[in-house]
Amino acid sequence: MPKTPLDAALLFGTDGLGEAGAALSRVLELSSAMGKTADYVTLAVTETKEGTTVVSSSEKALRPAIRALLQPGEVAANGAGHAEVTEVNAAKEMRLTPAGVAASRGICPSCADLLRSVGVAALSALKGSLFY
Amino acid sequence: MIGEGKSLVSITSLSPKKQLAFALLVFERMLPGLVAFSKDTGFDDSCYLQAKDAAWARLQNGSVDQSLNEACLRGAPDTEDYSHDLTSYALNAALAMNDIVEFAQDGCADHITNLLTLAGDSLSLYLSSLEGSVVSSAAKS
Numbered sequence: 001m002p003k004t005p006l007d008a009a010l011l012f013g014t015d016g017l018g019e020a021g022a023a024l025s026r027v028l029e030l031s032s033a034m035g036k037t038a039d040y041v042t043l044a045v046t047e048t049k050e051g052t053t054v055v056s057s058s059e060k061a062l063r064p065a066i067r068a069l070l071q072p073g074e075v076a077a078n079g080a081g082h083a084e085v086t087e088v089n090a091a092k093e094m095r096l097t098p099a100g101v102a103a104s105r106g107i108c109p110s111c112a113d114l115l116r117s118v119g120v121a122a123l124s125a126l127k128g129s130l131f132y
Numbered sequence: 133m134i135g136e137g138k139s140l141v142s143i144t145s146l147s148p149k150k151q152l153a154f155a156l157l158v159f160e161r162m163l164p165g166l167v168a169f170s171k172d173t174g175f176d177d178s179c180y181l182q183a184k185d186a187a188w189a190r191l192q193n194g195s196v197d198q199s200l201n202e203a204c205l206r207g208a209p210d211t212e213d214y215s216h217d218l219t220s221y222a223l224n225a226a227l228a229m230n231d232i233v234e235f236a237q238d239g240c241a242d243h244i245t246n247l248l249t250l251a252g253d254s255l256s257l258y259l260s261s262l263e264g265s266v267v268s269s270a271a272k273s
Binding site for chain 2: 035036037040041042057058059060061063064065078080081082105108
């Protein structure tokens with residue numbers, strides 16, 4: 001039984017998941033560069049309607065290894081708190097419209113509530129769901 | 133820059149004991165963040181202090197208990213559970229001690245590389261905290 005989104009992706013793959021699969025693949029790809037810290041830090045990738053992708057973490061800033069992997073069209077969001085909240089706030093600040101968020105670890109209930117309240121889709125598993 | 137190949141070559145050419153001493157000296161610079169975090173949040177840092185003492189003793193042919201390794205890893209603070217400013221610094225110090233204990237046990241230089249990455253991450257996070265910008269592009273990083 002897979003315990004994390006990464007385990008699940010390795011078992012089942014992310015093909016055929018469309019936009020959700022792309023965001024999930026990307027966040028897992030970035031997370032795999034974090035070594036042991038991946039078990040203690042959540043990364044999140046937010047797809048926006050404008051096409052820009054916002055990347056953030058549950059730390060105040062992205063670690064150098066992650067920043068080095070960012071591609072054109074991807075921006076790092078800095079800020080305290082859970083990665084999902086940081087991203088939604090940063091997207092608003094950039095006048096972008098967040099469409100969906102994928103996280104490297106389970107999305108907590110309060111973040112899930114926030115995403116729901118602002119009409120942003122959760123593109124990865126919630127904490128306590130099948131994979132947790 | 134810390135953690136880059138050039139630094140590593142010179143460090144891994146040292147004897148294992150000197151590598152361990154180097155790692156411990158780096159950890160000593162990371163420790164104040166962990167201790168301050170612990171005092172403010174009630175986080176239990178005792179296994180890290182115990183592991184540090186054991187690793188210093190290892191330099192004088194003491195032994196490092198395998199259970200300390202597991203305790204260091206299991207007890208590291210999760211960044212989603214704490215909102216304290218020093219959480220990331222405490223996490224890096226905790227994982228650095230885990231690498232030191234593993235190095236004391238198997239002598240693999242990868243642990244020194246990991247420790248240097250963690251120390252560099254702490255430095256980078258500190259510098260980022262001075263910037264104050266909410267958003268940065270790939271080009272800026």
